[in-house]
């Protein structure tokens with residue numbers, strides 16, 4: 001299953017600090033005014049907490065969800081160390097029962113690693129978990145990602161923009177150009193950008209860049 005395989009993949013990565021960087025997303029820098037103290041925030045795929053921890057420090061009521069045991073333990077340790085009020089769940093998002101609807105949902109870098117079924121389910125759940133008037137911050141990959149042509153040749157194609165690895169353990173789901181706005185039809189577009197992102201590396205891996213989709217959207 002995609003969720004189990006991804007869990008193992010990230011458990012390994014997170015043995016190194018700040019795998020996805022130590023800084024919060026530039027979207028939170030730029031739109032931080034939408035996150036006042038007291039705002040309830042769900043971070044789906046919280047990772048090592050690079051976004052959840054600063055928001056909790058700023059007084060947001062943050063819930064972090066991730067199926068990686070190493071991710072959740074490290075965020076929990078950091079939160080306890082600073083006495084931050086952060087609610088953490090170590091489980092796949094498919095098993096998460098939201099106790100409330102949230103003012104803000106963060107979903108950075110999760111959509112592209114899910115199977116077609118799980119990515120459709122995640123989008124449905126985001127619609128359900130966010131309150132009317134709430135704000136979604138999301139990043140994903142689009143079809144101009146440099147890895148796309150190689151996957152066409154070497155991975156099993158499950159749909160127009162969806163792939164499964166030869167060992168059947170990993171998935172990649174890309175969005176078509178502008179598709180994100182169709183998926184969130186009628187939502188208010190606060191920010192939308194698609195293009196080639198900056199070069200970066202994870203740990204000591206090779207430099208890479210992605211075809212990035214970034215949105216900040218207001219639910220009607």
Ligand SMILES: C[S@@+](CC[C@H](N)C(=O)[O-])C[C@H]1O[C@@H](n2cnc3c(N)ncnc32)[C@H](O)[C@@H]1O
Nearest residue numbers: 003006010020045047066067068092093108109
């Ligand atoms: C690319 S990382 C991004 C982490 C973080 N959002 C960030 O920007 O630093 C994706 C995260 O989603 C988590 N994840 C993958 N599949 C998941 C699932 N089915 N349910 C919950 N979390 C999942 C992974 O463990 C990983 O921490």
